[in-house]
Amino acid sequence: MSDVLLEHARDAGQAADPFCGSGIVSWFLAENTDLIVHAGDLQRFASARAAAVVERTKPLDVESLLASWFVVAQERIDRVIAHFPNAMRSVAPELDDPAEIRIAVERSRRFSSVVLPPLLDRVGGCWPMSxxxxxxxxxxxxALVLDALRQTLPRSAPRRDVALAALVEAASRCVAAPGHTAQPFQPTAGAARYIVESWxxxxxxxVAEAAHxxxxxxxxRPGKATTRDFRATLRMLRPGDLVFADPPYSGVHYxxxxxxxETLAGGREVNVSGQGRYPPAKERPASEFSRKTEAKRAAAELIDICATSRLxxxxxxxxxxxxxxxSAKDFIEFGGDRFSKVEYLEENSQFSTLGGNAVRRNARVQCVEAVVTFLP
Ligand SMILES: C[S@@+](CC[C@H](N)C(=O)[O-])C[C@H]1O[C@@H](n2cnc3c(N)ncnc32)[C@H](O)[C@@H]1O
Known part of the structure; x- marks a missing residue:
């Protein structure tokens, strides 16, 4: 796929990655072509990831950034743990004995939902992860460390962008959940060891590793990443420009x-419910692509915009x-005849789960994907 993108990048001036997700394709285009890259996604964490590279044209000295950021964040944490007799040890459960994990998890849940909130309210600031x-x-x-780092992000770009992208990546690497964050691991006989490992x-x-x-x-060349619907991202382009589209294929909202x-990127406290501790559905970005009744219309609109704008x-x-x-062939049916050429190839591809971690599962999942190129 990267070869296809590079080939069609040659005579374009700009590129769009309107469903940028982990940001990895936007990064690739920004680093390997002379195109101005416009990245977009409905989810804030996704555009934050993309922004960290596409909006910056020089490498950044991350040592000074990390040093000052970590000091201020640690001060926030100190204000909280000063209220406990054993400081940080009071908020870090003993996990040496996996047989005891159920008790440790239950205690941690009670601690986070009953003991901590009034104290955090007194300290002030937003503590959504905790x-x-x-x-x-x-x-x-x-969770305290994630909140403290989120509260104390550097103020201005590009340092803030790099710090936020690194924080999102660190959270995805530490999260105690299988592959993504639909549900956390529960302290059952089978899954308890994954909690021990993640915690x-x-x-x-x-964070330091990701930031580096x-x-x-x-x-x-300097591009732009914004939290927005794909239509708004495509409006940035001119005839002859390149679109890379990887729209949702899941019938469940991303x-x-x-x-x-998303909560981490937003930095605001949320009310959560259910096994997965979800914020209310109306507060989460929803996509027509993930509603079976609307997906075809959205896909047809994507093809229509590209055909009409000669992209x-x-x-x-x-x-x-x-x-x-x-399926991939539907997109061709929806308007392939409006382009001068349509090329279709299949590859054994992998897609990022972002929440994956290399130790207990693959961060990338195998599937057969089509790469379809529509040329005006
Ligand atoms: C298949 S994923 C993209 C994965 C990405 N290419 C990567 O490598 O990580 C689809 C993305 O589309 C986003 N999305 C869904 N509906 C959208 C819309 N109407 N406009 C913009 N982004 C949308 C989702 O939030 C999700 O991140």
Whole structure:
């Protein structure tokens, strides 16, 4: 797919990645072509990830950024743990004995939902990860660190962008959930060890690692990443420009899988409910692509905009019928005849789960995807 993108990038001036997700394709286009890249997604965490590279044209010195950021964040944490006799140890459960994990998890949940909130309210600031997800997706200590880092992000771009993208990545690497954040692991006989493993991860270390990796990257030309609907991203382009589209294929809204990262990116406290500790559906981004009754119309509109605006479109989509009712061939049916040429190839592709971690599962999942190129 990267070869197809590079080939069609040659005579374009700009590119759009209107469903940018993890941001990885926007990064690729920004780093490897001279195109101005416009990234977009309905989810804030996704546009935050993309912004960290596409909007910056020089590598960033991350050492000074991390040093000052971590000091201020630690001060916020100190204000909280000063109220406990054993400081940080009071918020970090003993996890040495996996047989005891159920008790440790229950204690952590009670601690995060009953003991901590009044104290956090007195300290002030927003503590969404601790209040909503402490004892579930993260240990109470990890959640406090995530909140403190979110509260104290550097003020201005590009430092803020790199820091936020690194924080999102660190959270996705530490989260105690299978593949994405639809539901946390429960302390059952089978899954308890995954909680122990995830809760033992060092959030500070993961943030530093991710920040170093992101800050080394840079766009060749300054682009833009925004939280917005695909139509608004496509409006930035002119005839002959390139679109990479990887629209949703799931009949369940992505915001159900990624709400933890979305809450972190938003930085506001949320009321949560259910096994997955979801914020209310009306507060989560919803996509027509994930509603079976609307997916066809949205897909047809994507094709229509590209045909009408004379854009080159490289679309990836699963070959088989997906849970939202669409398959790659549908997109060709919806308007392939409005382009001068349509090229179709299939590849054994992988897609990012972002929440994946290499230790207990693959961060990327295998599937057969079509890469369909529509040329005006
Ligand atoms: C298949 S994922 C993209 C994955 C991405 N290419 C990657 O490599 O990580 C689809 C993305 O589309 C976003 N999305 C869904 N409906 C959208 C819409 N109407 N406009 C913009 N983005 C949308 C979802 O939030 C999700 O991140």
């Amino acid at each position: 209040k909503a997800y402490g004892g579930y997706y993260f240990s109470p200590a990890q 033992s991860r060092d959030v500070w270390g993961k 990796a992101i800050a080394r990257r840079a766009a060749r 915001s159900r899988f990624y709400h933890v990262l 080159k479109l490289v679309l990836t989509f699963p070959v088989g019928r997906s849970s939202n009712g669409l």
